[in-house]
Amino acid sequence: MTIIFITGANKGLGHETARRLIELGHIVLLGARDQALGEEAATALGARYVPIDVTEDASVKAAAANVARHEGRIDVLINNAGVHGPAGGDLEDLTGADALAVFGVNVIGVVRTTSAFLPLLRRSDDPVIINVSSGMGSLALTHDPDRPESRVIAPLYTASKAALTMMTTQYAKGLKDIRVNAADPGYTATDLNGHSGFQTVTEGTDAIVALATEGPGAASGRFVSREGEIAWS
Template sequence: MTTTFITGANKSLGHETARRLVEAGHTVLLGARDRERGLAAAASLGARFVQIDVTDDASVRAAAADVAAHEGAIDVLVNNAGVLGRVGPVEEYTAADMSAVLDVNVVGIVRVTHAFLPLLRRSPHPVIVNVSSGMGSFGMTQDPARVESQYALPLYSASKAAVTMLTTQYAKELKDVKVNAADPGQTATDFTGGLGHSVADGADPVVALATIGPDGPTGRFIGRSGSLPW
């Protein structure tokens, strides 16, 4: 039985990923900051709720200790929790605005990965999936044919560029772990105001990377159509 921990899984892409992986036979640990919403989401899916705030060191350590006590190990870590951050005139952005986005989207991945790595290494085939975005891709945001080129989201885009690069560097260092980044594409969520394809479609690359075998890729950035430009 594959045990999978997903952050930010009480709604949207995280929730759909959890649903799909439960359906695929995974034991899913549904991580969420809000206890009430997390418990309700986990109960609806047949998952186990684990409270976690990826911006809080103590919360992340407590979540890892909870999983160590109950499951003892995990096979897959999906770093899904993320925020859009401030949107509007770039002249109004502050350093605090940037710090808040990075703390969730990038530093949060480092916190969670660091805390859960010992549990991952108890798996014969450990896997990490970082949910990134085409909005963090130079190639995609500069290609007029891509929808990503039509938007300017400096804070979010910079954070997702960092996520993708962090993924490649972790893949080089963690040779015993498969580490990849997924791009859900423009998905109809709170982030996009309901624009884009379905959450089910957006979850496709996340689920695909969460279910790779021991011969699967590492250090890759993958969307619904396959490998994507950096």
């Protein structure tokens, strides 16, 4: 049976991904920073809650040790935890602290979590890493006037997701024994955007669920949306 660990899964895309994967019969470990919210979500879904704050080394290492003690391995790591940061307004107001906060979760948190969970992934017969990125990090999509991505000003979020998609390609090249891909949920109504997205949270998890369940032999190093593969640009 497939064991799947999801960060930031007490709400939004992570929560819906967990719900759908449990419905498909998989074992889901629900990672969340807030214990009360994490335990509540896990109980409601039938998952096991694992405390994790992706911005803290000790917390991430403790989460990996927790899983090592209880399950002994994971088959799929879904790096879903993310923050938006400042949007619109005067870019002159951006601070280094703003940048550190966004990149600390969206990029460094992924590196920290991936490194800690690699030994558990390597105990799987078909290890998979899925990084939840965004079309907002695509140079092509954010310059296409026909795309909604081109009409949003969110400098730190977009830059962090561009970095994450590049990290995904590098992991895919460097981790030959693990399938590593990125998912673009699309413009989905979640807390991250004040529920302004035009997609439902279920539609927003289509690509994530597809990557988590596609099975051995699928390709690594892809950027996938619910409509299909996205060019790396």
